Amino acid sequence: MTHTEAPGLLLRNVRPYGEGDPVDVLIRDGLIAAIGADAGAAAPTDTEVHDLGGSVLLPGFVDLHTHLREPGREDTETIASGSAAAALGGYTAVFAMANTQPPQDNQTVTDSVWRIGQEVGLCAVHPVGAVTVGLKGEQLTEMGQMAAGAAGVRVFSDDGMCVYDPLIMRRALEYSAGLGVLIAQHAEEPRLTKGAVAHEGPTAARLGLTGWPRSAEESIVARDAILARDAGARVHICHASTTGTVELLKWAKDQGISISAEVTPHHLLLDDSKLETYDGVYRVNPPLREAKDARALRAALVSGVIDCVATDHAPHAAQEKCCEFAAARPGMLGLETALPIVAALLVETGDMTWRDLARVMSVRPAEIAGLTDQGRPIEVGEPANLAVVDPDSSWTVIGDELASLSANTPYEGMTFSARVVGTIYRGRVTTRNGEVIA
Numbered sequence: 318m319t320h321t322e323a324p325g326l327l328l329r330n331v332r333p334y335g336e337g338d339p340v341d342v343l344i345r346d347g348l349i350a351a352i353g354a355d356a357g358a359a360a361p362t363d364t365e366v367h368d369l370g371g372s373v374l375l376p377g378f379v380d381l382h383t384h385l386r387e388p389g390r391e392d393t394e395t396i397a398s399g400s401a402a403a404a405l406g407g408y409t410a411v412f413a414m415a416n417t418q419p420p421q422d423n424q425t426v427t428d429s430v431w432r433i434g435q436e437v438g439l440c441a442v443h444p445v446g447a448v449t450v451g452l453k454g455e456q457l458t459e460m461g462q463m464a465a466g467a468a469g470v471r472v473f474s475d476d477g478m479c480v481y482d483p484l485i486m487r488r489a490l491e492y493s494a495g496l497g498v499l500i501a502q503h504a505e506e507p508r509l510t511k512g513a514v515a516h517e518g519p520t521a522a523r524l525g526l527t528g529w530p531r532s533a534e535e536s537i538v539a540r541d542a543i544l545a546r547d548a549g550a551r552v553h554i555c556h557a558s559t560t561g562t563v564e565l566l567k568w569a570k571d572q573g574i575s576i577s578a579e580v581t582p583h584h585l586l587l588d589d590s591k592l593e594t595y596d597g598v599y600r601v602n603p604p605l606r607e608a609k610d611a612r613a614l615r616a617a618l619v620s621g622v623i624d625c626v627a628t629d630h631a632p633h634a635a636q637e638k639c640c641e642f643a644a645a646r647p648g649m650l651g652l653e654t655a656l657p658i659v660a661a662l663l664v665e666t667g668d669m670t671w672r673d674l675a676r677v678m679s680v681r682p683a684e685i686a687g688l689t690d691q692g693r694p695i696e697v698g699e700p701a702n703l704a705v706v707d708p709d710s711s712w713t714v715i716g717d718e719l720a721s722l723s724a725n726t727p728y729e730g731m732t733f734s735a736r737v738v739g740t741i742y743r744g745r746v747t748t749r750n751g752e753v754i755a
């Protein structure tokens with residue numbers, strides 16, 4: 318670590334989980350040392366004091382699905398810029414997907430991403446290892462080596478590509494069960510999505526765009542649930558996007574299959590009516606579905622059928638997005654806008670409490686990935702990885718002002734009430750009022 322021992326911190330006037338009267342929280346040596354009205358009494362004189370005006374205090378968020386683009390596309394994002402975006406979004410840990418250039422399919426690359434993340438020091442950057450060499454879906458990688466390296470890789474995924482071959486997926490699941498690691502599947506049967514750029518439905522038909530049917534996702538979800546059952550393995554479904562996927566997840570969980578799933582803020586909020594503009598910013602994999610899919614995804618997150626929110630933060634250069642819709646690269650930014658969106662859709666509506674939001678943005682993702690120092694309760698003795706949320710800010714999204722090196726946000730100009738106003742990682746303030754604290 319390049320950072321020296323963090324000074325003590327006193328957070329005054331915060332409401333853990335948005336519950337009860339404001340309290341003070343004392344942080345020392347990276348841990349929560351005291352909580353209560355008199356928590357500051359034991360604070361040494363050099364303690365840094367922040368009055369947070371009654372803001373909501375939550376465990377720092379954990380993102381199971383981030384694209385940081387380093388190595389290879391440092392013009393669109395780096396581990397440093399992506400870590401800054403994560404910290405500004407309230408994240409204290411992110412899982413960096415393997416589809417870099419070269420891909421994270423061997424220990425040299427995964428250890429290097431881990432090391433750079435540690436040097437940046439704004440959040441934990443856990444590299445995801447590829448399941449197959451070159452993400453080609455043909456030959457398994459040395460998962461054991463990546464797991465045993467400095468990065469201690471515990472999540473593997475070919476995300477961006479589906480592990481489409483059932484025999485390869487079966488072997489990957491068997492191997493992962495032995496290693497105690499997790500396979501995260503980008504569920505897309507490639508034979509059903511050839512040339513597809515938009516959700517297959519009335520909108521794509523009218524706009525003349527080639528359709529990506531729900532069945533391309535659902536057939537893989539069903540297949541992998543069954544393969545996981547028979548391998549005695551766990552499987553995680555990336556960016557669930559359809560009503561049928563929700564039904565299959567419920568079925569699989571009811572059978573006792575070890576399956577988990579994430580949903581993105583954009584699939585919770587947006588639908589394919591956005592495509593009327595033909596603006597490439599709305600192109601994403603899986604595609605924005607219909608309003609009824611978004612409704613089912615929100616209900617599944619509330620009920621626990623879908624375990625957690627993951628951003629699928631996917632930075633792309635302007636020239637890759639500001640072009641003909643079908644030529645635009647799929648993917649949208651997500652780290653800095655996730656909390657405001659989930660709060661608007663689920664907390665401000667009364668469907669979820671702040672504690673529920675902590676479950677889907679921190680506790681469950683940490684559990685799914687097996688992180689023991691993240692997603693922890695706000696209690697004395699626990700690691701101080703925390704997010705501070707002002708529920709009544711009025712924040713308008715401007716792509717060019719985001720910390721990400723790219724600006725491909727589909728929320729340009731939208732105003733949200735809830736905003737992350739501070740993040741604490743390992744007992745140190747990493748962001749405050751929208752600024753990164755170096």
Ligand code: NCD
Nearest residue numbers: 384476477601602631647648
């Ligand atoms: C992702 C990317 O750009 O790497 N794109 C996307 O549309 N989601 C890949 C992925 O998450 O599938």
Ligand code: ZN
Nearest residue numbers: 476477503555
């Ligand atoms: Zn994906």
